[in-house]
Amino acid sequence: MRQTRIPGNATPRVSRARRTALAALLSVATSAVQAAPAYVDIPPTSFLSVIETEADAKPQPVAAFALRAEPVTNAEFLAFVNTHREWRRDQVPSLFADTGYLSHWPSATELGGKALPSQPVTRVSWFAAQAYCESENARLPSWIEWERTAAASDTVADARGDSAWRRQLLDWYAKPSTGALANIGGAPNLYGVRDLHGLVWEWVDDYAALMVTADSRDQNDPDRLKFCGAAALSLRDRDNYALLMRIAMLSSLKAADTTANLGFRCARATDAKVMP
Amino acid sequence: MxxxxxxxxxxxxxxxxxxxxxxxxxxxxxxxxxxxxxxxxxxxxxxxxxxxxxxxxxxxxxxxxxxxxxxxxxLPGDSVYQLGLPLVDQDGQAFDFAAGRGKPRLISMFYSSCKFVCPMIVDTLRNTERALDPAQRKQIDVLLVSLDPDTDTPAALKHLADQRHIDTPRWRLARTDAAHVRRLAAVLGVQYKQLGKADFSHSTVLVLLDANGRIAARSEKLGDADPAFVDAIRRVLAPD
Structure with a gap:
């Protein structure tokens, strides 16, 4: 199933018959047992985030970590709420999720036409995303971990200087988000991570800190912490509109908020034990 | 509204x-x-x-x-006590966040090595308390949770409590782990960012919780007591 969605140039040549057989095998495997989600190792690096506004900002070291190759799907989140009842939409305290939480599911424990099993789960709060990741012995990635991985094209680790690559991202961000979400399984980037761009917005652990200014001592202007649009203009790389939109969107959220296009994926230490 | x-x-x-x-x-x-x-x-x-x-x-x-x-x-669904939050205070005593249920509580987040804003948080909380009657003061707890679990060991919190003559045990300085710091900050609406070792940028918010842990009022004013916030405390203490 997945193979058909990968653009031709990214797919190894496989005969049609073998592909069908493989797809059948895969669907049997996933329906029998919830396959362990794939995490891929992201090597350590030194990275200058687009958020760093000071002119003399230096690249920050980002330690090695493992990132989920794909966003969490509706099917996976359904399995989670079935085993963690407190996260069902009819059980969750309002402190942790607003009323839109999983509201596109026909019931607390069913997916329907608006929530297909392989679509990324959306309408989940930051708290719910955190709890899900803990169930995979993982956590949400930090912004810099996400940004650093999302800067890779399918050939280079930092494609941000590549105008063709940037235009490709902008094309997606410019598309109106009225249609149904695609399934997960877009083309992998250099590290084998899929769907970082082009599918959904994603929660990060420190989403609330993205727009915190470096100096909170200026108490005369508490509103400085609350803006988002104006700040974008002072950000380092004005060409990175795609990222700026993402930052502005994440910064506008509260931890219990849910939206129709906001999902998540998890991260963990490279040496973390896989599933208990 | x-x-x-x-x-x-x-x-x-x-x-x-x-x-x-x-x-x-x-x-x-x-x-x-x-x-x-x-x-x-x-x-x-x-x-x-x-x-x-x-x-x-x-x-x-x-x-x-x-x-x-x-x-x-x-517990009400919007109570911050829905958050399971393991805390350790300045005396090394472990306690649960929700154990404060039953009494209104003033809560804020800080870190002990902070030289500028955090001492003002303590001052502001004191000024806020001074605006109340002694009897009213006795009915509320004060909880300050550190944003910096790496530095703020119970010993560091104890040092600060002694240095600032903190009225323990009614006031408690406490720490939790990094993951819970972020969750507590999220429910209280405290924004923060670690800039370096023991260096944070953060918004300063005093939050008033009612006896069931629901947020009854917030104040971002530092220095003198915020009159609206003091009124809110009086209302929570005497609902009629």
Whole structure:
């Protein structure tokens, strides 16, 4: 199933018959047992985030970590709420999720036409995303971990200087988000991570800190912490509109908020034990 | 809108207070001490029998229901005490965030090595308390949770408490782990970012929790007591 969605140039040549057989095998495997989600190792690096506004900002070291190759799907989140009842939409305290939480599911424990099993789960709060990741012995990635991985094209680790690559991202961000979400399984980037761009917005652990200014001592202007649009203009790389939109969107959220296009994926230490 | 919200909170608080008064002590959970003090006590003999009967009923109920689910049912959905938050105070004593239920509480986040804003948080909390009567002051707890679990060991918190002559144990300085720091900050609406080792940028918010852990008021004003915030404390203390 997945193979058909990968653009031709990214797919190894496989005969049609073998592909069908493989797809059948895969669907049997996933329906029998919830396959362990794939995490891929992201090597350590030194990275200058687009958020760093000071002119003399230096690249920050980002330690090695493992990132989920794909966003969490509706099917996976359904399995989670079935085993963690407190996260069902009819059980969750309002402190942790607003009323839109999983509201596109026909019931607390069913997916329907608006929530297909392989679509990324959306309408989940930051708290719910955190709890899900803990169930995979993982956590949400930090912004810099996400940004650093999302800067890779399918050939280079930092494609941000590549105008063709940037235009490709902008094309997606410019598309109106009225249609149904695609399934997960877009083309992998250099590290084998899929769907970082082009599918959904994603929660990060420190989403609330993205727009915190470096100096909170200026108490005369508490509103400085609350803006988002104006700040974008002072950000380092004005060409990175795609990222700026993402930052502005994440910064506008509260931890219990849910939206129709906001999902998540998890991260963990490279040496973390896989599933208990 | 604000007024409606406040009066709704006030009504809800009053309702819960009266409900609590009507219930036997064992239902009060963490508010037990307060409950024991205010509930008329039957004779010792009857009380003991009643206690045994209630305990038996409770054990039976526990057999059929998840303890966790029961605790969550009793707590309002928007209570910050929904957050399971393990804390350790300046004396190295472990306690649960929700154990503060039953009493209104002032809460803020800080870090001990902070030279500028954080001392002002303590000052502002003191100024806020000074605006209350001594009797009102006794009815509220103050909890300051560190944003910097790496540096703020119980010893570091103890040092700060001594240095600033913190009124312990009514005031508590506490730490938790990094993951819970972020969750608490999220429910309280505190924004922060680590800039370097023991260096944070953060918004300063004083939050008033009602006895059930619902956010009753917030103030971002530093220095003198914020009159609106002091009024909110008085309302929470005396819902009528």
């Amino acid at each position: 604000n007024t409606t919200h406040e009066s709704a909170t006030r009504d809800a608080t009053a309702r819960i207070d009266s409900e609590r008064d009507a219930l036997p002590c064992l239902c009060c959970g963490t508010a037990m001490q307060r409950c024991e003090a205010t509930t008329p006590t039957p004779t010792r003999h009857r009380s003991a029998r009643w206690l045994i009967a209630t305990l038996a009923a409770m054990l039976l109920a526990l057999g059929f229901t998840l303890t966790h689910a029961r605790a969550a049912e009793a």
